[in-house]
Amino acid sequence: MTAQKSCNNSMEEIVALCKRRGFIFASSEIYGGYNGFYDYGPLGVELRNNIKQAWWRDFVQRREDIEGLDSTIIMHPKIWKASGHVDGFSDPLADCKESKKRYRADQLFIAPVILDGESFGYVAFVEGTDASSVVKRAKKLRDSVDKKQAELDTETLANEHTEFTEATEEQRALTLAPEATTVGTLTAPREFKLMFETKVGPLADDSATAYLRPETAQGIFSNYKNIVDTGRVKIPFGIAQIGKAFRNEITPRNFIFRSREFEQMEIEYFIAPEADWKKLHRDWLDQCIDWLVSIGLPRESITEDVHKSEKLAFYSQATTDLMFEFPHGQQELWGVACRSDYDLKQHQEHSGKSMEIFDEVSKSKYVPHVIEPSLGVDRTLLAVLSAAYTEDEVPNDKGQVERRVLLKFSPKIAPVKAAVFPLLKNKPELVEHAQALYKKLQRRWNVFYDASGAIGRRYRRQDEIGTPFGITIDFDTIEKDGTVTLRDRDTCEQRRVTEAELINFLEEQIDS
Numbered sequence: 001m002t003a004q005k006s007c008n009n010s011m012e013e014i015v016a017l018c019k020r021r022g023f024i025f026a027s028s029e030i031y032g033g034y035n036g037f038y039d040y041g042p043l044g045v046e047l048r049n050n051i052k053q054a055w056w057r058d059f060v061q062r063r064e065d066i067e068g069l070d071s072t073i074i075m076h077p078k079i080w081k082a083s084g085h086v087d088g089f090s091d092p093l094a095d096c097k098e099s100k101k102r103y104r105a106d107q108l109f110i111a112p113v114i115l116d117g118e119s120f121g122y123v124a125f126v127e128g129t130d131a132s133s134v135v136k137r138a139k140k141l142r143d144s145v146d147k148k149q150a151e152l153d154t155e156t157l158a159n160e161h162t163e164f165t166e167a168t169e170e171q172r173a174l175t176l177a178p179e180a181t182t183v184g185t186l187t188a189p190r191e192f193k194l195m196f197e198t199k200v201g202p203l204a205d206d207s208a209t210a211y212l213r214p215e216t217a218q219g220i221f222s223n224y225k226n227i228v229d230t231g232r233v234k235i236p237f238g239i240a241q242i243g244k245a246f247r248n249e250i251t252p253r254n255f256i257f258r259s260r261e262f263e264q265m266e267i268e269y270f271i272a273p274e275a276d277w278k279k280l281h282r283d284w285l286d287q288c289i290d291w292l293v294s295i296g297l298p299r300e301s302i303t304e305d306v307h308k309s310e311k312l313a314f315y316s317q318a319t320t321d322l323m324f325e326f327p328h329g330q331q332e333l334w335g336v337a338c339r340s341d342y343d344l345k346q347h348q349e350h351s352g353k354s355m356e357i358f359d360e361v362s363k364s365k366y367v368p369h370v371i372e373p374s375l376g377v378d379r380t381l382l383a384v385l386s387a388a389y390t391e392d393e394v395p396n397d398k399g400q401v402e403r404r405v406l407l408k409f410s411p412k413i414a415p416v417k418a419a420v421f422p423l424l425k426n427k428p429e430l431v432e433h434a435q436a437l438y439k440k441l442q443r444r445w446n447v448f449y450d451a452s453g454a455i456g457r458r459y460r461r462q463d464e465i466g467t468p469f470g471i472t473i474d475f476d477t478i479e480k481d482g483t484v485t486l487r488d489r490d491t492c493e494q495r496r497v498t499e500a501e502l503i504n505f506l507e508e509q510i511d512s
């Protein structure tokens, strides 16, 4: 039995494990890395593919009302004009004139520094900064105004935060930026465009400007008519797409949580204008939560953030983000928005093509409304990794208790599903049997063969990459009944099973 120890998963441990075991590397690492870009190594690409396949299977293949699509990354620039991205897809940016650092102003906050009851300015800090660092900065400001002995009002400092986008000119002039030594170095926020531009064709003038898509959704809207005309869809129905998206994020951070190149899994679910969208929105949120739980995220780590009506885009009826308890805090994982008929109407107006559908049930024609569940592949992968990361203590081959790191991936998405081990590598009959079973399993699943080292060490290596099952071929297999030992990663429990039982069990655990 294992002696489980609770573990506070830090991002550093996850990043280190990802690098050590070949899940994720910094892009262009031999040139020092490239901020906001990551590469997926042998295990990372398996995990990533399994997440995408599970999503596609559950939301497209196993449903009658959703069709798949794969549209291009670069599309006609008019699409981005119609969607509003050319004019409006930006984030507020503030520069620090002293440190030359740039901040996303809606993720930067200011807190008042009150000394002996008197206000002495503000300290700025980025979202997710811990309280002790904010106090440290406030003390820096105290020192700089020659008030070393003054009492700092830590309560107000901790509780009264204003988003930097809402700071007045006067407040900005008195603000100590996160990496500055004097106050008043932050510029007023200005809009920073997030779309990457490129040129298409041999001319390099403005008419050749095109964009790398910042979301997959517009590829769905621009193909909606094709699917309505060629498929047998009837309202309500959805179109789903998985694909790369690019955003020139001002401050990519927190590993793969916010990067400049990432992947999205998006659905546009078209409904009748008079449909009960509030109920359908709720249904979608529940389906999304159920799916996250089905791939191994604990239900209690998922919460909902309902966007306040004053923060919604004018066309949006409602948006709720599903939040996950990431190592750096509770953050958006999956956005589920009710976008009315805004996008289709925009494309109808800009393209001159009708986006109406004939509803067989109501015998009427209309432009449908849409519910948009939009999920990041990379954020899901980070959520899965942080939920799976566990440290516990188990006895080794000699019976001594040892610390172990394991990834408790659900068998459905685990990069390696099972590892096959001959008990000893110098016994040809064991090796032969193990190789035959390995080849057989390999035809269906990604399995691993390992013959080197003590069996306990071999188990440990697989635990660390999250392989749920270990299968050992020993002398009983050869000499007695052909059964193998099946070991469970999480409990370390072992039992003997026949080959037929093994295959049934794996099928049930992996393919359900």
Ligand code: ATP
Binding pocket: 215, 247, 249, 256, 257, 258, 259, 260, 262, 263, 264, 332, 333, 334, 335, 374, 375, 376, 377, 378, 379
């Ligand atoms: P945020 O507020 O975190 O910038 P957003 O609200 O702009 O995100 P959406 O435009 O709703 O995000 O994108 C849908 C989903 O795509 C997000 O919920 C997230 O999972 C993913 N996503 C968005 N931006 C990034 C990024 N820079 N890196 C990784 N995933 C992202």
